[in-house]
Amino acid sequence: MDGYLFDLDGVLVPTAALHQQAWAALFGEFFAADGVRPPYGADDYYKYVDGRPRCDGVAAVLASRGLTLPWGDPFDPPTAPTVCGLGNRKDQYFNAALAAAADFAPYPETVPVLQALGGRGAGLAVVTSSENATQVLARAGLTDWFPVVVDGRHRRLHGLAGKPAPDTFTAAAGLLGLSPARCAVVEDAVAGVAAGRAGGFGLVAGVDRGAGAPALAAAGADAVMTSLEGLL
Numbered sequence: 001m002d003g004y005l006f007d008l009d010g011v012l013v014p015t016a017a018l019h020q021q022a023w024a025a026l027f028g029e030f031f032a033a034d035g036v037r038p039p040y041g042a043d044d045y046y047k048y049v050d051g052r053p054r055c056d057g058v059a060a061v062l063a064s065r066g067l068t069l070p071w072g073d074p075f076d077p078p079t080a081p082t083v084c085g086l087g088n089r090k091d092q093y094f095n096a097a098l099a100a101a102a103d104f105a106p107y108p109e110t111v112p113v114l115q116a117l118g119g120r121g122a123g124l125a126v127v128t129s130s131e132n133a134t135q136v137l138a139r140a141g142l143t144d145w146f147p148v149v150v151d152g153r154h155r156r157l158h159g160l161a162g163k164p165a166p167d168t169f170t171a172a173a174g175l176l177g178l179s180p181a182r183c184a185v186v187e188d189a190v191a192g193v194a195a196g197r198a199g200g201f202g203l204v205a206g207v208d209r210g211a212g213a214p215a216l217a218a219a220g221a222d223a224v225m226t227s228l229e230g231l232l
């Protein structure tokens, strides 16, 4: 492949635990306040929020319990009783968890794999639903590897559909000057793998960091691996 389009959380950096912690804090308290059953559990993360834009994840968890809230606005304060307000509260919890994680670093294989792919002249991009990509990349020391970053801010600015739609990956391939057929999508989330499949990319690599190989294969992964070294 001439280009590699990497998801960020759970692919390049082990932020999944921090995101899971933030979602559990949000819905733990939100559901407990109203006696919503069943309580938020670990499965909800993989089923409803992993890989999706934040507000879409909030709406999906609420819908799973038969709940709806007004959508609100991306700039709602974290206290607002809206889908976006809850999403922003989750973001607050995530940023606090990231700041408190003293030894935050990429996965051990991340930099060696980027060195190998970069050494072959491959184009490298990050494609993430995250609104925190810039901070997370900087904190992990990865900023300089990626001339192209299509993140949540870019998506909103350009009116692109989020994963599982392929649009953000297609945009990143275009920014690298490559067709989708010449690019690999590297994803750990079912929604992201589905986006890669829908976009007609040359390779869709599913990295199993917890979603499970059967789920990634069913979503359309050409290959499922447990480490990025599977790309080499």
Ligand SMILES: [Mg+2]
Binding pocket: 007, 008, 009, 010, 011, 051, 187, 188, 189
């Ligand atoms: Mg991910």
